[in-house]
Amino acid sequence: MKLELRGITKRFGALVANNNISLTVESGEIHALLGENGAGKSTLMNVLYGLYIAEEGDILLDDVVQKFAGPGDAMNAGIGMVHQHFMLVPVFTVAENVVLGHEQTTFGGRLDLSAARAKVREISDRFGFDIDPDALIEELPVGVQQRVEIIKALSQDAKVLVFDEPTAVLTPQETDELMIIMRQLAESGTSIVFITHKLREVRAVADRITVIRLGTVVGDASPTATNAELASLMVGRAVELTVHKNAPELRGPALTVKNLSVIDSRNQSVVNNVSFDVQAGEVLAIAGVQGNGQTELTEALLGLQHHVTGSIELDGKPLRGYSVRHILDSGVGFVPEDRTEDGLIADFSIAENLMLDRSSGAPFVKAGNLQLGFRAKFAAEKIAEFDIRSQGSEMEAGRLSGGNQQKVVLARELSRELRLFVAAQPTRGLDVGSIEFVHTRIIETRDSGIPVIVVSTELDEVVALADRIAVMYRGEIVGIVPGNTPRATLGLMMAGEHAPATESGL
Amino acid sequence: MVYVHAISLGCILEVLLTISTRKTVIAGLAMFGTAAMLAACAQAPAATDDTNSAAASDFLPCMVSDAGGFDDQSFNQLGFEGLNEAAGELGVTPITVESAAETDYQSNVQNLVDQGCSLIITVGFDLAAATVESALANPEVNYALIDNAADLDDDHKVDAPNIKPLLFDTAPAGFMAGYAAAGYSETGVVGTYGGRQIAPVTIFMDGFADGVVYYNEKNDTAVKTIGWDVASQTGSFTGGFAAGVDSFAKAQALIDQNADVLLPVGGPIFLSAIEAIKSSGKDIAMVGVDADLFETNPANSSLFLTSILKDIKLAVSTVVAASGSGTFDATAYLGTLDNEGVGIAPFHDFESKVPATVIEDIDAIKAGIIDGSITVESPASPKQ
Amino acid sequence: MSATTTTAPAGRDSRKDGSERWTQTLRDITGGSAMISVLAVLFALVVGAILIAFTNERVQETAGYFFSRPTDLLRAVWDAVAGAYSALFQGSIYNFRATNFLTAIRPMTETLTFATPLIAAGLGVGLAFRVGMFNIGGRGQMLIAAGAAGWVAFAVELPAGIHLIVAILAGLLGGAIWGGIVGLLKARTGAHEVIVTIMLNFVALYLIQFLLRTPGALQAPGSNNPKTPAMAATAVFPDLFGPRYNLHAGFLTVVAATIFVWWLLSRSNLGFQFRAVGQNPSAARVAGINVKNVYLYAMAISGALVGLAGINQVLGTVTTGFGSGIDAGIGFDAITVALLGRSKPWGIFAAGILFGAFKAGGFAMQAAEGVPIDIVVVVQALIVLFIAAPPLVRAMFHLPTPGTSRKPTIRAVKTRQTNEVVAK
Structure with missing residues (x-):
């Protein structure tokens, strides 16, 4: 089926999220929609899926104009969506999820699942999925859950x-398998819209590429374009994708973690007997697919996890079992992975956010009173130093862009006297300009002799920053390898295979 | 008549036309509007002559309820009825205000003074403090306080010379009802429970329980009163004066302990007792309080063995009438068996079910109490 | 509904779980603009006027012959509404009919007297709001504080002045403990404060009722009624303007409390931590703030402030002894006051005075015009309704939705910045 979008314009108040976007996807074609976060890709797909009504423009299927009042209409017209966050009920089986919303019932309102099971088997046979229709969703690996979405x-x-950022949660191997599935689907005549901001995947699978920036189509490209060409289209200028850094100046071990295990609130072991150390003046990157224990590991370092065993020592002093306050006071700087949830208070001003983790003593507090004058001066300095684009230090942090919010967090954490810096997913959701800024500050911090831990699920980022790389899989460190380890090896390690020759340090 | 019909028809047409021209009006609203407008088609009354309606009196009786409000099926309501009855006869319109909480009393009384009331009736012991304070500050206004002696300093004298306490010695009436209940009971268990544990409530229960004891002494029986213990002054209370699950549960508990006569004391809580009796399916009789519930609650009249009467209505209308004719006096009114301020109601449907000897005994008891040969006292009895 | 009410796109908030949404809703309700508060009050008064007209006998009578003489109905409506609201005004601010100035301003002092406990309790509830908690336990905290302060006031003998201070401190402590239990349970066991506060209301009520029936505890000696003796003269708030007016020095305590809460929230580091936990508990925790202690301290201070309302009731308003109804529903009215005041100290102060005026004027309205006192309660309830449903008020007055006015500025900032980056 041929899909055509003609002159789609979608506004939210004064904001134009999509401005006169036109796009044609031929039958059996994989059409990549490339753009930065916030470029308007998701808005466009929500228009296509009937979730938003566009102010202007038409949606055509096989040259017939469609009117979608909701997702139901879009589905009936033959449009399917594989969401970034899976829309599956974890405690239901595969077959139950597949029929959810279109249940067929027998006499007396009993659910008829046999037809659903047959359908699941038929589709998985066609694409070689090997999925048991009666398996519970919560027991399936993430990659398989995504296939259930496809079957649905x-x-x-x-x-x-429509695949909306489908590879965000997948290992490199699972990503490769998905690429093969997308190819198969296209060959069987399905038209595919592939939304992503990852250049490598686009070039691997797409037949045609449309690049969107700030709500408008800025160009088409063929899969043969280079990464640099695509990136400059995306951000509107030439971008340096590598970080310039010198060899690390190692100054001896600073953080030593031994046999660390974490049990979460559901009584699951999420970090399992992990040991590593970080030297002053180096960046240790912790790589791995989302959800393999990295989050809990950093939280354990900060004292945010409750059931932690093993030992954590910073400069010879134990940290495990102490309060977050004590650990922060010991000189640990922390950039949490969920910036809006854990890093900032959206309704607080920039100035207030800058003193957030120093609310109990000098210099921001004297005798229980806030030192507002000092705070304003401090905020003005940091806004200038970290180039935070704002309307002043009293502006609410929630009204800043993601990049500027992250600069506030960095400014706060880096303005304390640090002995360890932990940055979790420091560039997630940021535009390329902000990514450059954050990476530069991280390397500067390393060069000032502070041990740095960077947790990232983006292989590009890991490779760009790391002096050494620890790869986590299912709560364990599969191996610690040098920063120049080939991507293919790292990919295999992220899928749980041990490094060919694991070494434990430099 | 024809003329009137023509007007009505024109009026209806007009209404319909108005509606049809306003297409935007929602159908439901239009229906409502039609009904209202049709109702509005009545004839205007002739302009009334204002000169003959004004009463030639400056007398203005007023009343403040306690937090129960005037629809409490208890003393607020009875007092309210008494006030309206007497005011109607005098041809004056009283001002009545309801209190929502105990912090309102002072303001309500003060506002009535500001409105120029000449007699302010305050209902319930809760208002005693506010009444005394206002009475001392406004000696030209008269006050009547129901169910309290207005004796805050406990010196056995009314604290202000312009307050008339309206008190009721209901213990002897309760005594008679208790005797009757014991005589009627087949299971040998009678039960009672109250709203809040306050003197005007427990006085009923004291008299009732003592009456049962008296029956046992005279007839050598062992009828038991449950729900109230006179000696320790403890018993079963719902905690408030509202019908509801609390009251239902208390009644249910008494029924489960085999009681076949119930005395719920405290405004509308008896309504839940009726529900409990009906749901138990047992043959259980009730004793009402304040008014003759056989008369005031005809739907359930077959349940009432008798009622303990406390004629607040009469007391209030008497004081209003006296005050209106310029003969207010501040001596306390005490309702007794003798002056028929308290008493028990006829047995009505139960006339045949209560043993004749018991009925005779009750008449004798009444005479005995009046002539002083039998004394009925309760810790809650009004002090004189 | 007009186009202005279109809600902002849900975006990627779909993963928010229930508790987050609850906190967000609480934040939306308490954080709306002051304009909504003013309009909510105005609109509630309009609806109140309609109800007054509907319940007026003369209006009902004249409506019967509206078509043959419509002026009668209109005049009756005008008389009813104007009479009621003028009585409300004269009962709460200035009585024109009074013979001299000192009597004429008496209603204003009445308003302040009734506002006193409302402000105190409103501050307590509002403080809890700012920490992201819903304190519905005002009744229990007031009763315990009243019991503690009252007992000290009638049972202990101390010199004047000191006696009053000790009684106040006892009451504050009582309220703080009763509120602190809630904070402790929430911090240690995760028990939801709404459920705990409601249950503690019952515990406090029956505890006080029991003590009121127990000779030697709170019951007046020699009395059979569940009521305390009168407070000793040494422990009673002195009248501010002499015995002619009911206004007592308790009003000064709530002015002090308002200043204290203002300082606490906007100038102290404890208040900074309170607000941080209220806005985003997880970010506060990551920033090293001890969230559990914050819950405990906040509920204890909230309880003490609500307790101050109970103290004012027994040492100022009803000094002749009190029963278990002494809270007079103020614990619940305080929620309205805190909402109307947007949980800001001076907003609550103003809202408390408004509600005090409603209360004082309500008595006059009932006495002078026979308007049921329930109308005032309905008006108060409508105010809450309109505040809790800001889109409704916005739609009625064609105000812009915050989502549409704010979103573009965010994007505008972002756009501008990106352009600058590009230009660099």
């Missing part, structure tokens, strides 16, 4: 499939 869309006879 296909079972509604979707002729156009």
